[in-house]
Amino acid sequence: MAARDTSQSVALDDTARDWIEAQTGAVPRDEGLWVAALTHGSTGESFDYQRLEFLGDRVLGLTIAEWLYEHTDGSEGKLSQRLNALVSRAACAKAARTEGLADHMRLGKQARADGGLESDNILGDVIEALIGACFLEHGFDTARALVRRWWADAVEGRTGQSKHPKSALQEWAAGNRRKMPEYDLIERSGPDHALRFTVRVSVKGVGDETGTGISKQQAETDAAARFLQRHG
Structure with a gap:
């Protein structure tokens, strides 16, 4: 719980608050939770997104797995192939870019100079952290709806269906x-x-x-x- 407690004194800026409200359909109640989700360790703060990313990764995986099970009739192997592609770091980063997440991430000066706002790893981690924050504040149904909107193009498209045969x-x-x-x-x-x-x-x-x-x-x-x- 420390990651959440130490972020309570930091408020969201207006643009981040408006963006989160637009994404979730609700005004953020626990702003410290969302601040932590947007914060990279390079800021030097005593909190960051890592714990929320851990949680959000599991919510994302379950949501996509349920989605594929409902709408496809492939074998377990084919379902796993698509799941792995859809929850990959590249897929997460693509969703983050589509939604304009980089504008709201909190990175240290050096991390920004090193291109952190364009890093697939950081973008992917933060969008998973936001899924975790949504799950904690609003519950699984809202988090599922958020994932399904962010990942709609990827799931309804061909992500994970056309790969190099060896991969x-x-x-x-x-x-x-x-x-x-x-x-x-x-x-x-x-x-x-x-x-x-x-x-x-x-x-x-x-x-x-x-x-x-x-x-x-x-x-x-x-x-x-x-x-x-x-x-x-």
Whole structure:
């Protein structure tokens, strides 16, 4: 509770207060809570967003998982793939930029000079902290509605659905609680000007597939795509 208590003496500025009210539909009651959510450790304050980010990350994950479960009929692996993409730091930062969050973040002078207002990590952390603050002040239903508005374009679009086959296979394995894919070069053939590579990818307990290409990387990509077509 210390992070909240020590921020009580710091009030929101008018623009931040108006922005939060516009986002949540209610005037902030516990201003110290929202100040903490917007505050980076570089300010030197005795509080920052980290505890609220921890909470908001879980609220975000549950909201997106529920959303995907309701509106898609994919396998667990495909749901996990989309979930991982939608709650990634890049996705969080994109939502933050869309909503103009950087205008209201509280960073120290050096962090600002170092480009902190454009940092995916900081933007992503702060938007999760705001979700946590919304959950504490208004409850899960309001926090869920906030996430669904901020993430509407990403969920209704194709975020997480079109990935490089190797990345998609890695996420599929993680989502299905399998060991990471292993790639082995099976064959290298042909003259130097027309080399041909054959690679086998295997996931323990599931199976393997082979792929070919004019480079080892291309063969690995082909193998991953074939594996997903068969097992994904």
